[in-house]
Amino acid sequence: KTIVIATKNPGKAKEFDALFSAAGYQVKTLLDYPEIPEVEETGHTFEENARLKAETIAHLLNRPVLADDSGLSVDALNGMPGVYSARFAGEMKSDAANNAKLLHELTHVPDEDRTAHFHCTLVFAAPEKNSLSVSADWPGRIGRIPRGDDGFGYDPLFIPQGMEKTAAELSRTEKNAISHRGQAMKKLQKEWRTWLEA
Numbered sequence: 001k002t003i004v005i006a007t008k009n010p011g012k013a014k015e016f017d018a019l020f021s022a023a024g025y026q027v028k029t030l031l032d033y034p035e036i037p038e039v040e041e042t043g044h045t046f047e048e049n050a051r052l053k054a055e056t057i058a059h060l061l062n063r064p065v066l067a068d069d070s071g072l073s074v075d076a077l078n079g080m081p082g083v084y085s086a087r088f089a090g091e092m093k094s095d096a097a098n099n100a101k102l103l104h105e106l107t108h109v110p111d112e113d114r115t116a117h118f119h120c121t122l123v124f125a126a127p128e129k130n131s132l133s134v135s136a137d138w139p140g141r142i143g144r145i146p147r148g149d150d151g152f153g154y155d156p157l158f159i160p161q162g163m164e165k166t167a168a169e170l171s172r173t174e175k176n177a178i179s180h181r182g183q184a185m186k187k188l189q190k191e192w193r194t195w196l197e198a
């Protein structure tokens with residue numbers, strides 16, 4: 001039993017691996033389907049982009065596909081980078097460059113104004129079915145120095161609410177238990193097997 005995750009981001013894929021392998025499913029990603037063309041993220045919301053990725057690729061592969069569109073919204077930046085999180089510093093998509101740009105933009109922002117949240121929307125699409133969609137947020141604040149080697153993306157700068165550690169200092173299990181993606185998966189978990197196996 002296989003579920004295709006419509007992502008080329010290995011950091012995301014690893015988090016889904018843990019979540020689906022517990023249910024006896026094997027996770028594949030777009031890295032296993034090099035023939036699938038890039039789906040341009042032309043939407044203005046996480047929901048639109050996740051739906052676009054999931055439904056386009058489910059149609060191309062004629063099998064169930066889960067897409068994740070996620071990002072970081074920083075209050076002092078009016079919600080940026082938001083849906084532009086992956087390409088904040090440019091199309092080259094380096095996590096280090098994105099983190100450096102974020103720190104630079106927040107240089108003069110005091111600690112109490114560095115609040116932010118991660119958002120995750122998951123859309124599960126399958127041939128002949130209406131897609132399932134769930135979302136969740138993870139509140140926190142942006143630190144001043146990157147810390148930690150686990151996780152991916154903005155994790156070394158994101159300090160979850162009520163914690164001192166950054167998200168990159170949490171183990172994958174600890175992060176999944178509380179993150180935007182973990183919470184969205186928990187919502188999906190209530191519905192996806194009945195939906196998929198019906």
Ligand code: ITT
Pocket residue numbers: 006007008009012041068069070071072085086098118151152153154155167179181
């Ligand atoms: P795919 O479209 O191939 O899935 P992507 O990285 O382009 O990969 P998104 O458009 O959803 O995916 O961008 C999400 C970006 O938001 C991601 O590149 C990170 O920079 C950031 N992000 C999302 N979830 C995160 C998390 O759990 N920890 C740290 N950063 C995260």
Ligand code: NA
Pocket residue numbers: 041086
């Ligand atoms: Na993206």
